[in-house]
Amino acid sequence: MSELPHFEKHETPPQPKESIESILEKGEIDRVESLLGFANVKVVSIKDDGKALFKLSMDEFQETRKKIFARIDLEALAGEIDKILGFNLVPPLVAREVEGKMGVFQQLMDARPIEFSDEYEVPDLVGWSDMVDNTEILKAAVFDYLIGAKDRHGGNFLLDLKAKKIWLVDHDYLMYFQERGWGSDLIRAALNKGIAKIDDYVVVALENLQRSMDELRLKFKGEEVLAILRGVEKRAGELLEKGQIPPINT
C-alpha cells in the first residue's frame, strides 16, 4: 500500500495580543498631522490602532540647553520608573523616528487636562481631586515625589473621569526642574486630602523599585540622568522610612 501523504491538521493558535509598546514601535503610520503651537507636536494615526502624539526629541527650549536635556531619555525614564512601580500612570511610549526625525511616540489617551473639566459639567465647588480615586492621587503624588517633579501643573496631568484615573505627561523638563520649580499639584492634593500616608501596595512598589535601581542605571546613561536616579533612590528610602509623603514648603 502506497503511503498517502500525511496532512496534519493545523489550527490557528491564538495570537498573543500585541503590546501597546509594540504597536507604537512598529505600527504602520497612516497619517501625520502637525499641531498648531510652539512645541513641535504631531498627531499620528496608526493604521487600525488608534492615535499617538509625536514630539521631537529637541525643541528650541531644549536646544539652547542641550547639554542638560535629552527628551527621549527623560520621558523614557519616567515611563520605566512607572512600569517598575506598577502604577500605570505614564501613557505607553517608545522612541521612534517619524518623518526622518527621532522623538517620543506616546499613546494618545482618552483623557484631558484638568482644565477640560467644563465639558463634564462639573459643579464649580468640586475640584479635580474629588473626581478621581484617592489611590490614583496617592500613586501620582508618590511618583512625583520620587522623580522630584517640580513642574506638575494642571496642563501636564490628565484625567480620565470615566475611569477616575490620572495620567502623567511631559517629563522632558525633569532635569531642569530638579533644583527649581514650584512642585507638584498632585503632591499638594495628596497632602491637602490627608492621603499622603503610603499603604502596603506602595511599600511593595517602592521596595521593587529599590531592587531595580542597578538595572535602571545600566539602561540609562549620562551623568544627569544618573543624578536623577540617585535622587529617586534617596527619596524611595525616605518614603519607606517615614511611611508618608513629607509636607512641602512650596
Place this chain on the structure above:
Amino acid sequence: MTLFYFVELFELDQNANQKKIATFKLSDESEIVEVDGDHDHRVIANIKGEGIFDYKYARPGKLFPYDGMNFLENLKYHFRSGYLLATDAREQVVDGSP
C-alpha cells in the same frame, strides 16, 4: 498704530482636533496681558489664578498676566503637552486710525 504681541492657546478635543480657546494679548501701550476667550473656562481661570513658572529664565516665583511680556513668553513652555498647546509670541500691528 498699535503694536500687539499675542499668543494663541489650543486644546485637543476627543477627536484629536485642535480648537482655539484663548488669545493672550499685550499691547505696547499696556503692561498687562489681556485674555480674549471664555474667562470661566478652567484653563483661563486656572492660569490667571495660579500663574505659571518662569521657564525661560528660571527666576523664582510665578508669572501672572500683570507680568506682561514675561508671562506671554512663557506660555509656550507651560502649555506644551499637545493636549494643550500655546504658540510663540507673535507681533501684530493694528492701525487705529479712522
